[in-house]
Amino acid sequence: MLISILLPTRENPNGLLRAISSINNNSFFKKKIEIIIGYDEDDIVTHNFLKKKIISKVLIKIKKLKRREGYYDLAWRYHNLAKAGNGNYNLIFNDDMTIKSKNWDLTFQKEINFLPSDNIYLSYPSHNQKNKNWPISFFLSKEWIKETKKIANSFETDTEIYVISKLLKRCYKLKKIKIHHHKKQQNIQRKFIIENKLLHPKSILNMKNFFLMLKDYALLKAKINKNSVYFINKMKIKFFFIFYIILIYKHTKINYFRVLIMNFLKKNYN
Structure with a gap:
């Protein structure tokens, strides 16, 4: 190996x-x-x-x-x-x-x-x-x-x-x-986003990336459960994405309800 x-x-x-x-x-x-x-x-x-x-x-x-x-x-x-x-x-x-x-x-x-x-x-x-x-x-x-x-x-x-x-x-x-x-100085680019309360299109807090992440989850789940179909898993995510937001919060404490609101309120990074 x-x-x-x-x-x-x-x-x-x-x-x-x-x-x-x-x-x-x-x-x-x-x-x-x-x-x-x-x-x-x-x-x-x-x-x-x-x-x-x-x-x-x-x-x-x-x-x-x-x-x-x-x-x-x-x-x-x-x-x-x-x-x-x-x-x-x-x-x-x-x-x-x-x-x-x-x-x-x-x-x-x-x-x-x-x-x-x-x-x-x-x-x-x-x-x-x-x-x-x-x-x-x-x-x-x-x-x-x-x-x-x-x-x-x-x-x-x-x-x-x-x-x-x-x-x-x-x-x-x-x-x-x-x-x-060794905790070197915080990345300047990340610090800029946090201090200016900006939303970057390549961040996990961007809703597009949220759905891409769930798409990868569906792919991997289909691979693990060989009797599972990726297309069906993907459709479940689309129709029950609120359920996945709750599930993510349960396991990680990341609140995607708040993120969803933030996507409308925060200024986009240019």
Whole structure:
């Protein structure tokens, strides 16, 4: 089994090196792990850093990406990095994170033996942030990505995948695997949206992305329940979307009734 660690970065060579070192120092099957680094074509700092020889027993692949909308295209970035890798599982990671658990990959292989054999589920490491039961980094199988043809629809990738997995009743916290988030300064683009109370079209709070998320849920549910039909699942969502809003609130405390109102009241991000 191969694990691809998807690692987008921007102008943070110290954090990137720290992340790579933690992967090297704490991995058991180093030849069964690959790190896929993605950086923007206008990121000279990272470009110059990657010219230097990085000592790593874990295979490193480098993918240069278009800048596009930066942070708001995070889901697109992760999907492009996943396509560049060959992993059976993808670990969604960041340049401000480190792996703290020794032999985490060996632990992961043991843990998934008890999870659904179709590999359609969310599993995520424990972490040091306050929201202990919410993923900030997570494992996603190639089967999940093949079925949805994406990582996520919105830049809040962790939230979106978490919601879908809760609806599927296939969300698993890996308590024996720990990561540390070093809490670098809040992303400037995200901070701008919050402070100005704007609604971005690529946010999970956009109702279009809400329905795209439920569409992916319907796809995955049909795959899990082989006697289930995607078209019927999709029609159920359209006719009973209020039920799904209630269900999402029950499992995640995300209030899509409030989000629905917000879509009419909030100013759109231009």
